[in-house]
Amino acid sequence: MNRSVLLPGLCVLLLCGLLSGCGKAAPDDDEAEAPAAAGQVAVSTAAPVRQTFHDTIEAWGSAAGDPQHARAISLAHGGQVTALRVAAGQTVKRGQPLLTITPEPTARSAYQQAQNALTLAAGELKRTEQLAAQRLATQSQLASARKALADAESALAAQRALGGGAATETVDAPADGVITALDVGLGERVAANASLLSFTPAHALVALLGVQPEDGARLHPGMSVQLQPVYGAKQTFVGTLRMVGQSVDPQTHLLGAQVELPAAAAGARLVAGAALDAQIHTADFTAWAVPRGAVLHDEHGDYLFQLEHGHARRVDVKLRSPHGDPVGVEGPLDAKAKVIVLGVYELNDGDAVRESAK
Secondary structure (H helix, E strand, O other): OHHHHHEEEEHHHHHHHHHHHHHHOOOOHHHHHHHOOOOOEOEEEEEEEEEEEEEEEEEEEEEEEEEOOOOEEOOOOEEEEEEEEEOOOOEEOOOOEEEEEEHHHHHHHHHHHHHHHHHHHHHHHHHHHHHHHHHOOOOOHHHHHHHHHHHHHHHHHHHHHHOOOOOEEEEEEOOOOOEEEEOOOOOOOOOOOEEEEEEOOOOEEEEEEEEEEHHHHOOOOOOOEEEEEEEOOOEEEEEEEEEEEEEEEOOOOOOEEEEEEHHHHHHHHHHOOOOOOOHHHHEEEEEEEHHHOOOEEOOOEEEEEEEEEEEEEEEEEEEEEEOOOOOOEEEEOOOOOOOEOOOOHHOOOEEEEEOOOO
């Protein structure tokens, strides 16, 4: 065979062999790992730990004047309001004038009658003493005259206390505090013992709360309560549960509860009527602490997945402490098995999983 023909043919055969070898080259790294990861779900995990949680009950309400310290201010006599110097909600100082009353004419008349009776009794006693000195009056008559004078003095003092001794009477604040309600208007005539205004001493506030009726059995006086104003600065302070009601409010359908507020803290941060959120601390308990994202819920209740031998195992749990992160759950968890967190929504019980690189 001609050498000039043989050499090009050999070159063609050699080139075909090389191309065939390249077509059977080893797969890249991604292709090599693909068969091992087939059917597996990539997840991240966290170890469950036992932790102490605070069991709380939610409540809602508002600050109000403490009924054990609040008072209604009134007068023992009727009259007409001739001056108003305060408004509802106003803060006042001890001795500050609140309003002025002109007593009823009958009170003034009764005072004058008592004053005249006193003058008459004093004169009768003087004459009786003179007669007794002349042995013209008995000791019994002298004693009666003295008693009549004492009775007249007592009657005058009573009328003075009823306001009849002054043309006008000013009602002053009995202590530092807040006017929680104003029950009269300028020029209004009021009866004896009628409420003129409601007064609450400074720092004498309570929280009037409502709780779900089913939670009432878990509450008792003395429990710690954490409160926070709904509006304004989110300052938190702690009070003490004073009373738990035994009847449901027909309007709110909640059970009433009353919380004693700390005088120094509440007085500086709250005013009567301020809306409040509250968490009543009922008890401490120990539960499994797991990331919030690990806990799921379906028609059967709360559950999570644990990683066991490369598979996801469903564990039914009860969510005991839903606030914050981690949350507290109770259930038959394996302390040595990790809890699946990320990727949990893609899982079913028994699915093959692998931990993703962190």
